[in-house]
Amino acid sequence: MSLTKSGRHHAYENSKLYKERTKAYHDSKILSRQFEPNDQLTRHQSGPFIVKEVRPYGDIVLLTPDGSREFTMNGHRVKHYWAKAEIPDGHIVPLDGAPPA
Structure with a gap:
């Protein structure tokens, strides 16, 4: 099965659009890593x-x-590094309103 010249052009355009959308999605998921002194x-x-x-x-x-x-x-x-909050011994942390597991 061969594609006509018009069909090949549409396939090329579709693949180009797909690549652009995929790149945009991937780039949107990349987190910026800006570091400052004392971080x-x-x-x-x-x-x-x-x-x-x-x-x-x-x-x-x-x-x-x-x-x-x-x-x-x-x-x-x-x-x-996001430090974990330490809870002192004997301190009770209420779990009211905590999301279900």
Whole structure:
């Protein structure tokens, strides 16, 4: 089965539109990673590390939490560290209005 010239043109246009839509959807799901000094970051499930300096081209200078060691990493290898809230012993947290499991 062969396509006519008009049919091939429509197939080309459809694939072009599909690629554009797919790229737009994919790009909308990418999270921006903007780091500032004093942000807490994690890498490979270890951390938190503190941002000392953000250099051009995505390099980030990190400090260990105690400030004893400084090292540079590529910004693509780290993500923000969102600390877990600690609940003191003996404190009761009501679960009223919690979403169902």
